[in-house]
Amino acid sequence: MNSSSKYAIIKFNSETKLIEEDTIIVEYTLNLFLNGNEFISFLCTPDALESMVVGFLFSEGIIHTTKDIADIRVDMSKGEASVKTKNNDQYYIEGDKFFGKRAISTACGNQKTICYPILDFLGRKSDRLEKKIDIYPDKVLQLVNLFNKKSGLFIETGGVHSCALGNQNEILLFREDIGRHNALDKILGEALVNEMLLEDKIIITSGRITEEMVKKVVKAKIPILISRSAPTDKAIDMARRFHLTLIGFARGNRMNVYANNECFI
């Protein structure tokens, strides 16, 4: 399935009016079934779907490595992904939070359940990031420059966010998606499947940085997060708490460092 398609549209400017074919970003729905139950729907760009699912399950704390997955299938024509985890736990959503329901058989044949919120890693001091990478301002700006040059779908359609995994010198993985979170999940999933070391890597994103984006990067133990756009207050607070280096508005020869700036002072 293509990530973009062609539509006839009218292009106006102050002097001309043209009917032209334009390239439009495809919006695709993928329903994820987790251990047999419908769990969540992704509105996404239809590529790297398996990576996206793996990255999402990892970010949400449902799996810790790819070894926790017993089976994963993606049926693109049906818009369905199906994952079985080895522990076969049941998960559900309450409000916007995910809970895990661990099935415990009892003698009478019924099941009792215990529930725990999945994103429970926060607040433990041991989760503070250790920076296993040195980086300098000019390297950050060079990296963002490389990142900007990669964006094919954005140039074609103007309708996507980009995300990349890099080191000081180069972009290693690059993905685009209509959703900021999906693009990051695709990158994390790909890195996980390839068993890449993450503690000396950098995430670069085109999109705004919310607390949720910081959580995903901290969870993956990646020490530096760079964005072309703005962070929110909660994103900065969480980055400072977990010693994540948070850089925003990295454009041309400028950038702002919002958290964990020791390496730049």
Place this chain on the structure above:
Amino acid sequence: MNSSSKYAIIKFNSETKLIEEDTIIVEYTLNLFLNGNEFISFLCTPDALESMVVGFLFSEGIIHTTKDIADIRVDMSKGEASVKTKNNDQYYIEGDKFFGKRAISTACGNQKTICYPILDFLGRKSDRLEKKIDIYPDKVLQLVNLFNKKSGLFIETGGVHSCALGNQNEILLFREDIGRHNALDKILGEALVNEMLLEDKIIITSGRITEEMVKKVVKAKIPILISRSAPTDKAIDMARRFHLTLIGFARGNRMNVYANNECFI
């Protein structure tokens, strides 16, 4: 509660390195309880929260007018909104879809339930929009120009989306939020509370147009949707199906018309 706050950050450019106070957009969590049950969490900008909740419930088909609401309370310090609808139906989420569970008492004191997906308005021909407004390309571009001038929080923080309700000549309502959908829900809620006629109005948004944004605008019977950004393929398909005039990349003296372009030919 303020929509932005101040943080000390480092600003780099190729020649200087300054520690400065910067204005950061606030990310706020509002948990919505619907008829006593936790229903959904909003990540949003903390203003116009009651409008946002009303607009959201309307967009999702849970209420049809403000008269369907028996009681609405927002407790900003707790981050909680509580709504009671007159019908007192129960609602829940499966995957990413909302379902209504209408409680029917039975003689034995238990409750049986029937379930229906809430967004059931699609596919009925009677829901095609009637355009009760004439608009011309130069008027669209003037309106977008007025819209751009309004964006205070964006100028301060660079971290928000804007949304407005207008007519041919002016911006009537304007809101900013970290979420595209929230900004639109705030506008729709405000219009609903003020009992504004929507069939001759226009929505303008800074954000990308997905199917979900088109659904909300169609549901409100607003015939024209204008964006500074790109639409997705599903957004165009749905706009064409419901005769919504869909305009994207409206910037400076240019724009693209993706759907229902009769009025411009």
